[in-house]
Amino acid sequence: MAKARVTVCVPPCDPEAPESLRRAIGRAMAPYDYNREDIPHPDWVGEWDYWFISGGRWTFAVLPGHEDDPRLVRHDEWTEPPEELPRSRCHGGPRGLLDLDIDRAEAAREAADRWDDWRRFADRHSGRESVLRALAEDPELRDRFPHDPYASFGTDLEAYIAEHVAEALPTPATLTLDGRWVEYGGPGYRQWSNAYLQDLPADTMVVRVLYHS
Structure with missing residues (x-):
């Protein structure tokens, strides 16, 4: 068992209701839970048994001029005490507020x-x-x-x-907006992940998540 990170993509969330983002990530992650009760063991093999919002070395750069946008995700649920990020970095946010080029x-x-x-x-x-x-x-x-x-x-x-x-942005796995869990499995993954993130709608929430597998 080990920890790894996945980039989770979910629809826009209410910035005034912080828990709405966590619920959206939870819904996206749920099909890949080791402990799903609707699929009998040992036939079911999932991807995770617990997870936290956390960017680690995969934090995103914030598009200059948008550092104070309330939709940016800066709270790291894994580190204790929580990691202090510079205003120019975040654990996630709307795709349009993330500077993927820097x-x-x-x-x-x-x-x-x-x-x-x-x-x-x-x-x-x-x-x-x-x-x-x-x-x-x-x-x-x-x-x-x-x-x-x-x-x-x-x-x-x-x-x-x-x-x-090509290695700068992708985490070892990506959870797409339509619910596909795509993992690194060769050089094509990195190119695909970069292109996928680049082409997402600007209001899509893109968040780094640490999971235990």
Whole structure:
């Protein structure tokens, strides 16, 4: 059993009734409850047995100028005491108030910097064996570059950046507006999740949820 996060998408909720959001998430999550009583065990295998609203490292960026919108979700139900988020971040809110581009842009910059660092390092050594020997002998370099940098960085800068940009937003699972639980199962999931979130109606509530599975 382990904890993971799912991005839950539900219809618009009443900002003056905070519990309406939790009820909507509960209805969306209910079909995937391990403890459903309408399906006899052991035939039923669900996804979770308890959950909390919580973004962890997957908080969303808030669209600039909308930091005080009451529909933004900033209360983390999992951390104690509750985590203090900067005004620029939230655990969820209406899709139209979430800046999905800023984290992807930051991921692109970081990936480009890592690529440049790797190329400069590799170019200073004569051949693959020399590079791998230098990595093996220097703990700081091993921390800086992956175990198999030739496989990780590849030869295509654009592909390397695109891979890391695609990883910036998706949680391991997404619960769609029409009730489908979609889990990571290959490279296609990340591209699908990014496109799905991008295309949601602006008033759809999109919330990060921590669940125990």
